[in-house]
Amino acid sequence: MKIAMLNPPHRYGQDTSQWITVPPQGYGGIQWVVATLIDGLLAAGCEILLIGAPGSTVRPGLTVSAATTRAALSAFGPDVVHDHTNGQLLPAEPDWPAVRTHHLNGVPEHTANGIYLSHAQRRAAGSADAPVIRLPVNPDRYTYREEKEDFLLFLGRVSVHKGARDAAAFAEAAGLPLKLAGPAWEPDYLRGILTDYPGTAEYLGEVGGSHRTDLLAAAQALLVLSQPFGGPFGCEWIEPGATVVAEAAVSGTPVIATDNGCLAEIAPHVGTVVPVERTPTREEAAKILAGLPTPAYLRATAVERWGHQVIAAKYLEVYRRSLAGGTWT
Known part of the structure; x- marks a missing residue:
């Protein structure tokens, strides 16, 4: 065809x-x-x-x-x-x-x-x-790792509706550093995250190529804490598809997501779903991280489904x- x-x-x-x-x-x-x-x-x-x-x-x-x-x-x-x-x-x-x-x-x-x-x-x-x-998702385009490093990852636009600040709050509760990777077109929002979570959040800027795939494979978990507000043009944000969920899973990295839009449909297969606008306690964050799927299961699921x-x-x-x-x- x-x-x-x-x-x-x-x-x-x-x-x-x-x-x-x-x-x-x-x-x-x-x-x-x-x-x-x-x-x-x-x-x-x-x-x-x-x-x-x-x-x-x-x-x-x-x-x-x-x-x-x-x-x-x-x-x-x-x-x-x-x-x-x-x-x-x-x-x-x-x-x-x-x-x-x-x-x-x-x-x-x-x-x-x-x-x-x-x-x-x-x-x-x-x-x-x-x-x-x-x-x-094409598994041949990604790095797969079973051994993870001690950090959480946010990969996407650093904006309110994408939940970048919520990711920093989760990482602090979990006692792990957060790497923020993606374009930051709202500098005041980014500055607020780095000011309020100085020992937790690190901004890497926009990443591509092997740097991007290495981050996806090395993280303990990917945080996709999309929120229903703060979207472009002031509309309610309903996460449409979330490519990064499948990308993380095929890299062997579990996903922690909100139930916003598509995330309620796909994230439970490769991780877990948490409520919007709620930061977990240290005990809750530890329990969430301990209960995530194994890298081998994640990769197999991603290839089978997506x-x-x-x-x-x-x-x-x-x-x-x-x-x-x-x-x-």
């Missing part, structure tokens, strides 16, 4: 001379999803055109286009177009069979043939029948449905 993959054409951080590539140089959740799904589709024998990601690594069977979207699609002649740009590159009425993965909160701009990352995200968008397909070939097969089913003229909202 020939599939055109539309990636959000976003600039890399504050450097307007670079695009966020596939896979991303550092922070880039959607770009990791696109890269991993492409891995699975290539393994299934598909031919892929990637649009909207200049500078991306070209692999056998993958073409990256710098042309305009319509010109690139016309030249490629896809069987199906898969939009990850939330309508930024794909018109409302495309000339080819198309599906749209919604990566954000709320109602997507175009709801036709939408795909959601979790049941919570789908409910919030007002859909009852659209497919739910989890975010994929492996790139498993998820690619689910997408191929939806592609065939669209190619056969199927429509849904």
Whole structure:
């Protein structure tokens, strides 16, 4: 099958001379999803055109286009177009069979043939029948470790809705240092964390490459303490998909998460869920850490549930449905 993959054409951080590539140089959740799904589709024998990601690594069977979207699609002649740009590159009425993965909160701009990352995200968008397909992970892209180091990890945007401060509070209760890794676009929020938890929180900045995968593999646990408030544009934040949960698990690292959005659906398989807006006592934190799954179990679970070939097969089913003229909202 020939599939055109539309990636959000976003600039890399504050450097307007670079695009966020596939896979991303550092922070880039959607770009990791696109890269991993492409891995699975290539393994299934598909031919892929990637649009909207200049500078991306070209692999056998993958073409990256710098042309305009319509010109690139016309030249490629896809069987199906898969939009990850939330309508930024794909018109409302495309000339080819198309599906749209919604990566954000709320109602997507175009709801036709939408795909959601979790049941919570789908409910919030007002859909009852659209497919739910989890975010994929490719174990070959990650480091697996059974022996862990004495630190907890927060990996993501350092913001209120992502629960970075809540992670610092949990780490202090657990008596472990916290490594904060990710972009901090709200400097006052970051400064407050470092001021209030000086012996606990360490900010590493935005990380990528082997540094990122080494952190995921070495941590005692990953803290994904997403909160329902403080989200972009002041909306209620419902965690849509949480790529980092599968990334940690395939690295052999358990996840401690809130029950916000998708986390209530996926985190219990590879860790545990804690209430929002509640810092555990030292005894509670110790009990949580002691009860987490083993690295071998975590990796096997991640591959079985969210492996790139498993998820690619689910997408191929939806592609065939669209190619056969199927429509849904």
